[in-house]
Amino acid sequence: xxxxxxxRQWIDYTKPLFFEGFLxxxxxxxxxxxxxxxxxxxxxxxxxxxxxSERLLKDxxxxxDQNVVDFKKVDAHVHQLKGSSSSIGAQRxxxxxxxxxxxxxxxxxxxxxxxxxxxxxxxxxxxNKLETLFRIEQQIVAAGGSIPTELSFSG
Amino acid sequence: MxxxxxxxxxxPADDLLxxxxxxxxxxxxxxxxxxxxxxxxxxxKSAVFPYKWVLVQFGAFIVLCGATHLINLWTxxxxxxxxxIVMTTAKVxxxxxxxxxxxxxxxxxxxxxxxxxxxxxxxxxAAELDREMGLIRTQEETGRHVRMLTHEIRSxxxxxxxxxxxxxxxxxxxxxxxCALWMPTRTGLELQLSYTLRQQNPVGYTxxxxxxxxxxxxxxxxxVTISHNCPVARLRPYAxxxxxxxxxxxxVPLLDLSNFQIYDWPEVxxxxxxxxxxxxxxxxxxxWHVHELELVEVVADQVAVALSHAAILEESMRARDQLxxxxxxxxxxxxxxxxxxxxxxxxxxxxxxxxxTPMHAVIALSSLLQExxxxxxxxLMVETILKSSNLLATLINDVLDLSxxxxxxxxxxxxxxxxxxxxxxxxxxxxxxxxxxKLSLTPHLASDLPMYAIGDENRLMQTILNVVGNAxxxxxxxxxxxxxxxxxxxxxxxxxxxxxxxxxxxSHFYLRVQVKDSGSGINPQDIPKLFTKFAQNQSLTTRNPAxxxxxxxxxxxxxxxxxxxxxxxxxxxxxGCTATFIVKLGIADRxxxxxxxxxxxxxxxxxxxxxxxxxxxxxxxxxxxxxxxxTKGLLMHLGxxxxxxxxxxxxxxxxxxxxxxxxxxxxxxxxxxELAVRLHEKFTKHQDRPLMVALTGNTKxxxxxxxxxxxxxxxxxxxxxxxxxxxxxxxxxxxxxxFETV
Numbered sequence: 001x002x003x004x005x006x007x008r009q010w011i012d013y014t015k016p017l018f019f020e021g022f023l024x025x026x027x028x029x030x031x032x033x034x035x036x037x038x039x040x041x042x043x044x045x046x047x048x049x050x051x052x053s054e055r056l057l058k059d060x061x062x063x064x065d066q067n068v069v070d071f072k073k074v075d076a077h078v079h080q081l082k083g084s085s086s087s088i089g090a091q092r093x094x095x096x097x098x099x100x101x102x103x104x105x106x107x108x109x110x111x112x113x114x115x116x117x118x119x120x121x122x123x124x125x126x127x128n129k130l131e132t133l134f135r136i137e138q139q140i141v142a143a144g145g146s147i148p149t150e151l152s153f154s155g
Numbered sequence: 156m157x158x159x160x161x162x163x164x165x166x167p168a169d170d171l172l173x174x175x176x177x178x179x180x181x182x183x184x185x186x187x188x189x190x191x192x193x194x195x196x197x198x199x200k201s202a203v204f205p206y207k208w209v210l211v212q213f214g215a216f217i218v219l220c221g222a223t224h225l226i227n228l229w230t231x232x233x234x235x236x237x238x239x240i241v242m243t244t245a246k247v248x249x250x251x252x253x254x255x256x257x258x259x260x261x262x263x264x265x266x267x268x269x270x271x272x273x274x275x276x277x278x279x280x281a282a283e284l285d286r287e288m289g290l291i292r293t294q295e296e297t298g299r300h301v302r303m304l305t306h307e308i309r310s311x312x313x314x315x316x317x318x319x320x321x322x323x324x325x326x327x328x329x330x331x332x333x334c335a336l337w338m339p340t341r342t343g344l345e346l347q348l349s350y351t352l353r354q355q356n357p358v359g360y361t362x363x364x365x366x367x368x369x370x371x372x373x374x375x376x377x378x379v380t381i382s383h384n385c386p387v388a389r390l391r392p393y394a395x396x397x398x399x400x401x402x403x404x405x406x407v408p409l410l411d412l413s414n415f416q417i418y419d420w421p422e423v424x425x426x427x428x429x430x431x432x433x434x435x436x437x438x439x440x441x442x443w444h445v446h447e448l449e450l451v452e453v454v455a456d457q458v459a460v461a462l463s464h465a466a467i468l469e470e471s472m473r474a475r476d477q478l479x480x481x482x483x484x485x486x487x488x489x490x491x492x493x494x495x496x497x498x499x500x501x502x503x504x505x506x507x508x509x510x511x512t513p514m515h516a517v518i519a520l521s522s523l524l525q526e527x528x529x530x531x532x533x534x535l536m537v538e539t540i541l542k543s544s545n546l547l548a549t550l551i552n553d554v555l556d557l558s559x560x561x562x563x564x565x566x567x568x569x570x571x572x573x574x575x576x577x578x579x580x581x582x583x584x585x586x587x588x589x590x591x592x593k594l595s596l597t598p599h600l601a602s603d604l605p606m607y608a609i610g611d612e613n614r615l616m617q618t619i620l621n622v623v624g625n626a627x628x629x630x631x632x633x634x635x636x637x638x639x640x641x642x643x644x645x646x647x648x649x650x651x652x653x654x655x656x657x658x659x660x661x662s663h664f665y666l667r668v669q670v671k672d673s674g675s676g677i678n679p680q681d682i683p684k685l686f687t688k689f690a691q692n693q694s695l696t697t698r699n700p701a702x703x704x705x706x707x708x709x710x711x712x713x714x715x716x717x718x719x720x721x722x723x724x725x726x727x728x729x730x731g732c733t734a735t736f737i738v739k740l741g742i743a744d745r746x747x748x749x750x751x752x753x754x755x756x757x758x759x760x761x762x763x764x765x766x767x768x769x770x771x772x773x774x775x776x777x778x779x780x781x782x783x784x785x786t787k788g789l790l791m792h793l794g795x796x797x798x799x800x801x802x803x804x805x806x807x808x809x810x811x812x813x814x815x816x817x818x819x820x821x822x823x824x825x826x827x828x829e830l831a832v833r834l835h836e837k838f839t840k841h842q843d844r845p846l847m848v849a850l851t852g853n854t855k856x857x858x859x860x861x862x863x864x865x866x867x868x869x870x871x872x873x874x875x876x877x878x879x880x881x882x883x884x885x886x887x888x889x890x891x892x893x894f895e896t897v
Contacts (some may be wrong), residue, residue: 018516023518024512024515025515025516025518025519025520025874025876026519026874028519028520029519029785029789029874029877030785030788030877031790032523032783032792033789033791037574037791037792038791038792040789043784044784045781045784045788048780048784049781050782051780052779052780053779079822080779082784083779083781083782083822083852084780085781086783086852086873086874087779087781087782087784087873088781088785089874098508115342154416
C-alpha cells in the first residue's frame, strides 16, 4: 500500500469515529496540539488515558462488589473517569459516565452495575478504535508519509 | 271654870261616823306612806326614768298628805293646841307641795304623751325595714340563682347541654312543674317542641309559628303570661283537681353569626326566636312574682348568648377543618408542581447537553477549517458558518434560558460591543435568505447612532435577527426596511405604548429599531397572540411549518429585561406589517472600547502558535492525569512554560513569584478553593501573586460564585480549544480578570 492509500485509509477510518460519536471535537484539539515540538502528544495522552481508565474500572468493579457499597467512593471514581474521557474527547465513554453518576446519586446498586458494564463496553470499543488508528498512523510514518491534518467533510 | 287650850271640834261627835272616818284616815295615811316607798323601789330598779325630780315632788306631796291624814286622827278627840299647830303646818306644807306638783304635772304630761307617740312611730319603722329586708334577701337570692344558672349554662359549649341545663336549673330554682323549649323548624314556619323538663323524649310536636299569642310573646322582651289552653302550654295531661298552674312564656333570641356588628349589639327586626314556656305547679295557688319573671327574662337572654357562642364555635371548627383539608390539597399540588418542574429541568439539562455536543463538534471543526488554506470566498463561507453556529449555540443556551427566563433568574450581560458591526452581521446573515426570495433589504442606521454601546450583544442580536427573520419569512416579495435610531423622549409619549415610561439619563440611551415589510400582514385581532409562546398564527401555518412560535415570546422577554418595549402593527392581511422595539442600552465612552470582553467569536488571526505567550510561566493543578496532560499540552503549544501539580500541597510547594497564572481544577474532592485562599495568604503583595483561574468542567452556577468568593481571578470551562485558550490568556494578561458565563 502506498502512502496515499494509507492516508485515505486513515481518513476513512477517522471520519466515522466522529460521526458515530466515539470521539468529539476535543480529540481534534489534541491532534492540533501535536507538532514538531511534541510529535507523540496524542499517543502519550491516550496511553495515559488507557492506564488511568483501566485502574479506575478495576477500582469500580471492586467497590461495587462489596456488600455495603460506598457510593461516595464510586462517584469519585466515575467523576475521575468522566474527567479523563472528556479531556481526550472519548465522547461515548463520557456520556456513559454521566449516566453512571446519576445512578450513583440515587444509590441504585443494580443500575450502577449495569452502567459499569456499559462504561466498560464503551471503553473497550474506543480503545480498539484508537489502537487501530495508531497502528495506521505508525504505518504511515514508517512509510515516510505524514498524518493528514485536513479532514474535509465534503466527500 | 277651867281655861284649857284644847280646841273643840266644830261638829258634835257622831260615834259611828267618827269611827269610820278615823279608820279611813288611818288607811289613807298608810297608803300615802307606802306609795312613795314603792315608787322609790321601782325607780331604783329602772335606770332610765327621766323624771326623778317629779317623783321626789310627788313623793313629798304624798308623804305630806299622809302626814296630814295621820295628824287628822288626833283631831277627832279633844286635842291640844300643839296638835292643832302641827296639823296646820302639815296642811300648809301639803298645800304648797301639791300645788307645785300640779303645776309640774302640767309641764310633763305632754312630754310623756309624745314619748308614747315616738314609740309607735319607731315600731312602724321597724316593721317597714323588716319588709324591705325580706325583699332584698329575695332579690339577692334571685341574683344568686341567675349567676348560678348563667354559670351552668356558660360552662358548656354544647348546644344540647346548654338548653337542658337551663330547663333543669330553672325548674329547680323556681319550683316549676313543667318547663319547655320550642325551637323554630328549618322552614321557619313552625315551632317544634325540642326540650322539656319532665318528659324524656318529646315527640316532634309542632305548632304553627304565627299564632297571635306567640306573636305577642315574640314582640316583647318580657315574660308574658299566657293562658294554659293555648297550644304551646298544653305540655302535659292535666292532672290537678283545681286550677292548673299559671303559665308564662318568654322569647329566646337565636342569634346568627351574621347578626353581630362590631360595636353594637345586634338590633334586627326579623330574627329567629325560640319560645320558652314555664308552668307553675297546679293546685299550688302560687302566682308569678315580679322577681321570678325578671329571673326568667335574664335567663332567656343568657341562653341566647350561650347558644350563639356554641354556634360560633361550631362554625370555627368547621372552617378550621375545611382549611386543613385545603392545606393538604394545596401541599399535594405544590409537591406535584415541584416534581413537574424538576422533571422539566432535568429534561432540559439533558437535552441541552445533548444539543451542545454536536454543536461543539461543528464549532471545533469549523474553526479547524479556518486554520487551513482557503480561498477568500471559502473563508467568508466558513466565517458565516462559524457565526451561525455560535448563534445556534446561544440559541440552545436560550432554550434552557427560556425556563430560566420564566423563573426570572436570567440575567443579561453588560458588555461593550460595536453596535454598527452588530447590524452589519445581522444583515450579512439575512442577506442570503432574502436574496433567494428576491426581497430587497434596505437598512438605515441613523447618523447619531453611537458606535459602541453597553448591553447584552448576543441577545440583542438574537432579537433583531428574530424580528428581521420574521419579516423575511412572511414576505413573498417586495422590500424590507430596517431603521435604527436613538429614540428621543418626545417619541415616547406614543399612544401605542401607553404603559411604557422610560426615564432618560446620562448613562443610557434608548435604541429604537423598526422593521417594515410588505408581506402578508397580520389580522389586527391576532396581534396580541403573537407574543404568546407556541401560539401559531393560524393562517400562516401552512406556509410556515418550521416556526415553533417561540421566537417572539423570547424576544419580548429579552426586550423587557432590557427595560424596553416591543410591538407589532399591521393594517390587515396582505398589507404588510411593522415590528418596532425600543431597548435601553448603556452609553459607552471611548475608553470602554478597548476593554472588549471575551465572546466566543472567532479571532481574526489564524496564525499557529502565537508567540506573545513565549515563556509565560504557568502552573496547572489537576488531579486527573489525562486532563492535566491535555491542558499542559495545550499551554505548551501556545508557547508557555508549564509546571504541573496533582494536588494543592504540591502546588503550594512548587508555586513561586515567577508564575504568572495558576490554572486549577475546583470540583469536589479537591480543595481548589482552599488553595486560592492559601495563595492569597502566601503572596501578600498584589504584584507577586499569580492570576488564579479555575479551569473546570463543573457547570453549576454556584461554582462561579464560590470562585469569586475566594478571590479567584477567573473561571473557564473545560473542554477548551486552542483558540479559546489563546483568547483567554490574552484577555487574562490584559484585564487580569475573566469570568466566563456558566
